[in-house]
Structure formats: C-alpha cells, structure tokens
Amino acid sequence: MRKIVNTIHKEAVLLIRDKEGLALMFLMPLILVIVVTLLQHKIYQNVNETHIQLVLIDYDQDSVGLAFRKGVQSSGIFEVTLITREDKIKLSDAKKLVAKGKYQMGIYIPEGTTQIIKNRVISVVKSQLPLNVMPEIDIDNQNNEKVELFFDPITKASFQNIVKGTLNEFIAKIETRMVFITYSKVIDAITNQNTNIVYPATSAIVFKESYVSEYNRGIVPNAVQHNVPAWTLFAMFFICMPVAGNIIRERKEGLSARIKTIPVSYFIIIMGKAFVFVMVCILQATMIIAVGKFLLPLFDMPELILGSNISGLLLIVISSALAATGYGAMIGTLSTSFIQASSFGAVSVVILAALGGVWIPVYLMSQAMRNISAFSPMSWGIKGFYEVFLRNSTLIDVLPHAVKLLAFFIICISIAIVYRKLKNTV
Numbered sequence: 001m002r003k004i005v006n007t008i009h010k011e012a013v014l015l016i017r018d019k020e021g022l023a024l025m026f027l028m029p030l031i032l033v034i035v036v037t038l039l040q041h042k043i044y045q046n047v048n049e050t051h052i053q054l055v056l057i058d059y060d061q062d063s064v065g066l067a068f069r070k071g072v073q074s075s076g077i078f079e080v081t082l083i084t085r086e087d088k089i090k091l092s093d094a095k096k097l098v099a100k101g102k103y104q105m106g107i108y109i110p111e112g113t114t115q116i117i118k119n120r121v122i123s124v125v126k127s128q129l130p131l132n133v134m135p136e137i138d139i140d141n142q143n144n145e146k147v148e149l150f151f152d153p154i155t156k157a158s159f160q161n162i163v164k165g166t167l168n169e170f171i172a173k174i175e176t177r178m179v180f181i182t183y184s185k186v187i188d189a190i191t192n193q194n195t196n197i198v199y200p201a202t203s204a205i206v207f208k209e210s211y212v213s214e215y216n217r218g219i220v221p222n223a224v225q226h227n228v229p230a231w232t233l234f235a236m237f238f239i240c241m242p243v244a245g246n247i248i249r250e251r252k253e254g255l256s257a258r259i260k261t262i263p264v265s266y267f268i269i270i271m272g273k274a275f276v277f278v279m280v281c282i283l284q285a286t287m288i289i290a291v292g293k294f295l296l297p298l299f300d301m302p303e304l305i306l307g308s309n310i311s312g313l314l315l316i317v318i319s320s321a322l323a324a325t326g327y328g329a330m331i332g333t334l335s336t337s338f339i340q341a342s343s344f345g346a347v348s349v350v351i352l353a354a355l356g357g358v359w360i361p362v363y364l365m366s367q368a369m370r371n372i373s374a375f376s377p378m379s380w381g382i383k384g385f386y387e388v389f390l391r392n393s394t395l396i397d398v399l400p401h402a403v404k405l406l407a408f409f410i411i412c413i414s415i416a417i418v419y420r421k422l423k424n425t426v
Contacts, residue, residue: 007272029235229385243328281321
C-alpha cells in the first residue's frame with residue numbers, strides 16, 4: 001500500500017510542477033464546451049423556436065393567398081415580409097433579394113390561383129353529379145400559372161422538402177373546404193333550402209406530443225444536454241496525451257531505468273499514474289458540468305438538468321475517467337516517441353469521438369456506422385450520461401455502460417503491463 005501511495009505522490013508532484021500545462025488541461029475543455037454549445041444551440045432548438053426570413057408575394061389576394069399568409073404567420077417559424085399587387089416591388093426584385101441572402105426563401109402566388117382551384121373543384125363535382133341536379137356555377141377561364149417557391153442557394157434540401165410539405169398541406173385544406181362548400185350548394189339546390197352547413201374549423205384528430213421520459217420535469221434534449229456529456233468525454237479521452245507523454249518522458253530521461261532498481265512492479269507504477277490522472281478527469285468533468293449548470297444559462301442557454309440519479313452520474317464519470325486514463329497508459333507504453341504518441345493519440349481520439357456520437361448523433365448515421373459506433377468507448381459514455389440526464393434511469397440502467405468502460409480500462413492496462421514485461425524480457 002505504501003508503494004502505491006508513494007507512486008501517487010510522485011505523479012502528483014510532477015503534475016503540479018507543470019502549472020501552465022495543468023491550467024490548460026482544465027481551461028481548454030471549458031472553452032471548447034462553451035463555444036461548441038453556443039454554436040450548436042440553434043440546431044437543437046425546436047423548429048418553432050427558429051425564425052426564417054421569408055418574402056411572400058401575394059398577387060392572388062383571395063382564399064389561397066389569405067390561407068398562405070395566415071399559415072406562415074401563425075406557424076411561428078417564419079418572419080414574413082408581405083408583398084401584394086399594390087406594392088412597387090416586382091417578382092424579379094424579390095428573387096434578387098433571396099439570392100443575396102436577405103431572405104431564406106420566397107413564395108409567389110400568382111393572380112387567379114384561388115379561381116384555378118375553384119374551377120378544378122367544380123369540374124370534379126360536375127363529373128360526379130347528374131346535370132339536372134347540378135346548379136349553375138360559373139367557371140372562369142384562367143391560365144394555369146404555378147405557385148412558385150424560390151430559395152437561398154445555401155438552404156438545405158431537407159428544409160425545402162419540409163416547406164413544400166407544409167404548403168401542400170395548406171393547398172389541400174383549401175381544396176377540401178371548396179369541395180365542401182360546392183357540395184353544400186348542390187344540396188341546397190336539390191332541397192331548395194339554405195342548410196347553412198359550416199365547415200369545421202378544426203380537425204377531428206389532434207396530436208399530443210411528449211418526450212417519453214420517466215422524469216416528471218420533462219427534460220427536452222437540447223444543445224446543453226448533448227454537448228456537456230459529449231465534450232466532457234472528449235476532454236477526458238484527450239488526457240491520453242499527457243498520460244502517454246508522462247510515460248515516454250520517464251523513459252527518455254532514464255527515470256524508468258532507475259525505477260527498475262526499486263522493488264516495485266509496473267502494475268503499481270501505472271496504477272499510481274492512473275489514479276492521479278483519473279482525479280484530473282473527475283475534476284474536469286465536475287467543472288464542465290458546473291459550467292452547464294451555472295454558466296451557460298448566463299448566455300441565454302438552457303440549464304443543464306442533472307436528474308436525480310447522482311450515484312449513476314458518479315459511476316459513469318469515474319468509469320469514463322478510468323477508460324480514458326487506461327487508453328493513455330496503453331498508448332504511452334506502446335509508443336517509442338512523443339511523435340508516435342501524439343499522432344496516434346490525437347487522431348484516434350477524434351475517430352472515437354466521431355464514431356461515438358460526439359459530433360453527429362448516432363441515429364443519423366447509416367446502419368453500418370451505427371454498428372461500428374457500438375464499439376466506441378465514447379458511445380458507451382454518452383449513452384450512460386443520457387441515461388442519467390434525459391431518462392432519469394436507475395443505477396442498474398447505467399451499469400451496463402459503466403461495465404463496458406471498466407472492461408476497456410482493464411484491457412488497456414493489461415496490454416500495457418504485458419507489453420512492458422515482454423519488452424523487459426527481451
């Protein structure tokens with residue numbers, strides 16, 4: 001026990017001596033979390049919290065035009081600039097404004113659009129009824145000019161499809177209402193009375209939306225809930241760089257050779273290093289979580305909700321810290337130079353982060369990539385944090401993810417010890 005305590009003391013003294021490096025080890029992850037969370041905040045917002053600049057050119061000024069106006073203005077998604085026939089601006093001018101990025105999109109509703117739909121409805125109704133019961137309804141001859149949508153070139157195709165789907169819904173509602181009104185006129189003509197049938201203002205089916213979480217405060221996934229655990233893990237696994245550097249520096253400076261003269265196993269030496277750097281990882285995680293809880297709300301961001309499962313949170317933090325430190329110890333033992341350790345360590349951490357869902361949520365990946373992601377320790381860590389932050393899961397629910405991380409730590413440490421023993425034997 002005394003040997004491992006002395007080893008821990010030695011590692012702690014060496015770490016504290018590098019005050020600048022120690023400060024950067026804590027400061028850089030905090031800056032990273034704040035910057036990335038602020039940048040991604042809009043991505044994780046609900047659609048109705050965003051505001052898209054839209055120019056609506058309504059030359060119809062009838063049922064269709066009015067429905068479009070009401071629809072886009074009441075959706076909460078768009079900030080609408082309305083242009084009518086009385087305005088001096090032309091369609092070509094509006095397109096130029098969209099092309100320059102002043103508006104993200106434009107909608108042009110030509111004159112007579114409502115009448116075109118009325119003509120179509122009347123034709124359909126006439127084809128279904130005998131001529132002797134069909135009342136006289138005039139059909140105006142109108143050119144079939146199309147409603148036009150035009151987008152800023154940087155607009156994503158997925159957004160364009162959403163907008164087109166929404167506008168098609170407006171058109172369908174208008175056409176359905178016109179069919180209803182036309183048939184009402186036919187019924188009035190047949191019965192020779194005014195029935196005054198009113199089209200229902202609301203749909204018979206309504207949607208109730210909720211997140212299926214057992215947590216009674218109803219946590220909604222947002223940039224804070226995702227980025228705090230994701231970048232905490234990223235910062236933890238980057239601890240592999242100083243861990244590996246520490247091991248290589250001891251080897252280069254001859255300290256490892258002097259340690260061999262002392263009756264201390266490599267297991268005790270590496271566990272002493274692991275303990276010190278695990279404590280650094282835990283402090284990093286504590287500071288980042290505190291930033292999400294107290295600092296980010298000052299930037300008009302959502303507050304990090306920790307949930308009630310504090311024991312589960314501690315378990316996933318400690319197991320993630322062990323996995324990250326074990327990974328660094330393995331890299332430091334296997335590498336023969338700082339260049340090898342830094343190159344492999346940095347690139348491999350970025351790859352593990354990408355596969356683990358730090359940047360792109362796993363559910364957006366292809367099936368093949370999702371299968372590969374299941375082997376990333378960062379994926380296990382993020383899932384563990386999600387169990388605590390979003391699902392309010394029990395300690396038993398967090399345990400499988402923690403066990404995987406602990407197994408990863410044991411494998412990495414075992415590889416380092418076995419490799420060191422084989423190297424000394426040779």
